[in-house]
Amino acid sequence: MPCYRCGTRQVDPEPGKSSPWRRGVVREHQVLVCPDCQPAALAELDRCAGCGSTHLIRRLDQVECLDCRLTRDPSAPDAPAAADAPSAPDAPDAGGGPDPALAAEVARAVARVFGRA
Numbered sequence: 001m002p003c004y005r006c007g008t009r010q011v012d013p014e015p016g017k018s019s020p021w022r023r024g025v026v027r028e029h030q031v032l033v034c035p036d037c038q039p040a041a042l043a044e045l046d047r048c049a050g051c052g053s054t055h056l057i058r059r060l061d062q063v064e065c066l067d068c069r070l071t072r073d074p075s076a077p078d079a080p081a082a083a084d085a086p087s088a089p090d091a092p093d094a095g096g097g098p099d100p101a102l103a104a105e106v107a108r109a110v111a112r113v114f115g116r117a
């Protein structure tokens with residue numbers, strides 16, 4: 001797996017030496033950080049919620065802290081998922097509009113009132 005930042009491919013460490021590459025997790029993805037990208041890239045790594053360590057590894061469905069062994073479920077959303085907006089209730093049926101006879105009566109009344117004004 002290459003360095004997630006610069007794409008440099010990891011070379012096997014010399015016998016007896018531990019690799020200077022760092023493993024970490026960025027946005028739930030397991031990544032490797034080459035020595036050249038350290039320590040800048042380390043600031044971008046996800047941190048353990050318990051101890052703040054960047055020494056995390058991605059397991060099947062969890063991210064585990066190698067320092068304190070805290071595991072968390074990466075699928076847990078940061079924000080509650082937006083619930084589907086309930087469909088708006090049907091608008092009340094207009095019922096074909098006001099009664100034509102009543103409308104005419106009102107129109108005549110209005111005409112009388114304004115006719116006298």
Ligand SMILES: [Zn+2]
Nearest residue numbers: 003006034037
């Ligand atoms: Zn790199």
Ligand SMILES: [Zn+2]
Nearest residue numbers: 048051065068
């Ligand atoms: Zn931890």
